[in-house]
Amino acid sequence: MRVVALLILLIIPTIGLSDEIIYYNINHNGESLSFFNMLGAPVPPMVQEISRRTLRKPFMPKRIDPNRYKVSIVQNITWQGMTVTQYDYKPVINDRFRHILWVLPDTNEIVKLEIYDANDKLIYCAICLEHDHSLQTNKTKEQPEERLTAERFDGFVNVSKEEAADGYIRMLYSDGLNRFSVFRTPLKEAKKEAERLVVYGNYLYNKDVGNFRYTVVGTIPYEKMEEFVNVLSVVNVDKNSGDIE
Amino acid sequence: MSKCQRYYEIISAFVDSQANALEQLALQEHLKSCNTCKNELASQYALKDMMRSYQAVHTDLDLSSNIMRQIRYKRQEDEHLAEIMHYQAKVPNRWVALGVMFAMTATALFLGSGSTVYAQKPDPAKEYASYIYQHVNDEEYRSSYQPTDNSIKQVSFIR
Numbered sequence: 216m217r218v219v220a221l222l223i224l225l226i227i228p229t230i231g232l233s234d235e236i237i238y239y240n241i242n243h244n245g246e247s248l249s250f251f252n253m254l255g256a257p258v259p260p261m262v263q264e265i266s267r268r269t270l271r272k273p274f275m276p277k278r279i280d281p282n283r284y285k286v287s288i289v290q291n292i293t294w295q296g297m298t299v300t301q302y303d304y305k306p307v308i309n310d311r312f313r314h315i316l317w318v319l320p321d322t323n324e325i326v327k328l329e330i331y332d333a334n335d336k337l338i339y340c341a342i343c344l345e346h347d348h349s350l351q352t353n354k355t356k357e358q359p360e361e362r363l364t365a366e367r368f369d370g371f372v373n374v375s376k377e378e379a380a381d382g383y384i385r386m387l388y389s390d391g392l393n394r395f396s397v398f399r400t401p402l403k404e405a406k407k408e409a410e411r412l413v414v415y416g417n418y419l420y421n422k423d424v425g426n427f428r429y430t431v432v433g434t435i436p437y438e439k440m441e442e443f444v445n446v447l448s449v450v451n452v453d454k455n456s457g458d459i460e
Numbered sequence: 461m462s463k464c465q466r467y468y469e470i471i472s473a474f475v476d477s478q479a480n481a482l483e484q485l486a487l488q489e490h491l492k493s494c495n496t497c498k499n500e501l502a503s504q505y506a507l508k509d510m511m512r513s514y515q516a517v518h519t520d521l522d523l524s525s526n527i528m529r530q531i532r533y534k535r536q537e538d539e540h541l542a543e544i545m546h547y548q549a550k551v552p553n554r555w556v557a558l559g560v561m562f563a564m565t566a567t568a569l570f571l572g573s574g575s576t577v578y579a580q581k582p583d584p585a586k587e588y589a590s591y592i593y594q595h596v597n598d599e600e601y602r603s604s605y606q607p608t609d610n611s612i613k614q615v616s617f618i619r
Contacts, residue, residue: 247477251488261589265593394595395595396594398591419588430591
């Protein structure tokens with residue numbers, strides 16, 4: 216555990232607790248880990264960083280495809296001296312994860328987030344009572360308009376893409392609530408069996424196909440990840456237009 | 461039972477991930493103003509860490525059974541050796557007898573090395589930390605939403 220913490224500290228620069236996230240419950244490697252952000256209860260830096268980035272995003276219900284989720288909203292809940300609104304997004308088809316968010320209605324800041332996997336098992340929970348507004352950029356305050364992009368995969372929109380000459384690809388997909396990243400890296404070692412893991416509250420799927428290793432990370436079921444890898448591995452990506460042929 | 465005594469039970473359950481949501485929130489409220497319970501929580505975590513490091517020992521601590529196992533095999537080896545010596549005169553080829561002795565000794569030594577290694581479940585955090593970190597990086601997520609033309613270009617994947 217100490218070695219892992221040291222390794223993470225070497226990878227990530229100094230992280231300050233600018234958003235006060237006081238409670239975490241994360242499924243990691245099959246174990247449910249709970250942390251209280253208080254004196255004497257150390258929280259791994261990676262857990263802090265994941266939660267800080269996840270909860271710092273303002274909640275934007277307009278980005279969420281209404282055809283993919285059934286939402287129930289409860290307003291005017293009094294909690295910890297605050298008035299919050301609860302959003303419960305259940306997927307219509309069990310091909311993505313259920314989210315329950317507690318949000319401040321004025322600022323759309325997320326104060327509590329719970330994510331349940333396809334088996335209705337809690338894989339991630341965090342409570343954040345104070346947000347550091349100095350960390351948020353002007354772009355988030357402006358509530359940017361929805362952009363319609365060229366690539367969609369079952370309601371997931373391709374948000375970003377990176378490519379390199381050696382065949383490396385990295386793509387991020389989001390449906391406004393659930394998101395997943397795909398990494399395609401040239402295979403430099405012997406092929407291994409497909410892996411299914413849970414890493415810090417995210418599902419992770421590895422599969423070697425041809426000369427590449429595909430790694431999918433995010434909050435969608437393994438079957439969906441495998442489906443995406445099977446599709447991507449037989450499709451040629453046109454580097455010029457970014458279209459999938 | 462004092463007020464803090466009740467929370468000690470919740471703290472114990474919480475450290476073992478057994479506390480329910482209400483208990484967790486009650487504990488959270490109580491910890492805001494009670495240093496005694498904060499110290500108790502820290503002690504419980506320290507104890508849990510100590511127990512984890514104890515369980516991660518990589519050698520077989522049951523030395524007595526290990527020693528007995530080796531003694532038993534040594535005794536069997538001696539008995540086999542005695543048998544071979546007894547029948548040595550009847551064996552025309554001494555090299556065959558020596559080969560058999562060597563094989564039996566090697567087998568006995570192999571079976572006698574009874575150390576067990578505690579296999580720790582591999583932690584995927586080491587290998588996949590960078591993937592997770594890149595995935596949660598929300599800068600590109602936010603910056604991607606810029607006003608552009610509203611044309612939709614549907615692309616179908618080849619399945």
